Amino acid sequence: MDAISDFSSTPLDVVIAGVVGYLLGSIPIANLVARRRAAIDLREVGDRNPGFWNARESLGRMAAVPVFVGDVAKGLAAAGLGVLLAGDGVWGIAYVAGGAAMVGHAFPLFARFVGGRSILTFVGTVVMATPVATALSIGLLLIVFTASRSFAWAARAGMIALPFVQLVVDGPYRTAATGVLMTFIGLRFAAAALAERRHEPS
Numbered sequence: 001m002d003a004i005s006d007f008s009s010t011p012l013d014v015v016i017a018g019v020v021g022y023l024l025g026s027i028p029i030a031n032l033v034a035r036r037r038a039a040i041d042l043r044e045v046g047d048r049n050p051g052f053w054n055a056r057e058s059l060g061r062m063a064a065v066p067v068f069v070g071d072v073a074k075g076l077a078a079a080g081l082g083v084l085l086a087g088d089g090v091w092g093i094a095y096v097a098g099g100a101a102m103v104g105h106a107f108p109l110f111a112r113f114v115g116g117r118s119i120l121t122f123v124g125t126v127v128m129a130t131p132v133a134t135a136l137s138i139g140l141l142l143i144v145f146t147a148s149r150s151f152a153w154a155a156r157a158g159m160i161a162l163p164f165v166q167l168v169v170d171g172p173y174r175t176a177a178t179g180v181l182m183t184f185i186g187l188r189f190a191a192a193a194l195a196e197r198r199h200e201p202s
Contacts, residue, residue, distance in 0.1 A: 025104020051116035075124025098125025
């Protein structure tokens, strides 16, 4: 099956996937948890990223667990909707829905369009959109974590390995779609670094 037919779906399905995915991504889980736990706005403390790592630093490890689960669940639910809407052999709509959730997480409708970097929402998306490659990459993550005891390095290893593993498992078209989502994350990090430089004293 070629790339065009892989991405084929009805226009209504694509619209539903995009809108629902964006709305799911827009749920500001990290800030909802932070406000309930400590009455703080994660966009104003720490690295000002309303996501899991800032929640972990600002609220503590256990308090941040719902943020981790919730942010992954947003991508999982959105991509899952895409799978349900897609016909047999159609996989691209899962990426549309998951990508929309990532955009919603980064620019949330329900939080003044100031959101996070979409890493965990990406993880939820690829778990549903490319389960075999993701499972193998998570296996590598666990191996690196066991050897290094550093989750940060393990996560980097799993993320870097994913497109190479997927190229073997799923072929070039799905890998390219995953690359688009990873590029979005890279742009979010670049924007955050630029904003941080602007806030630094001269």
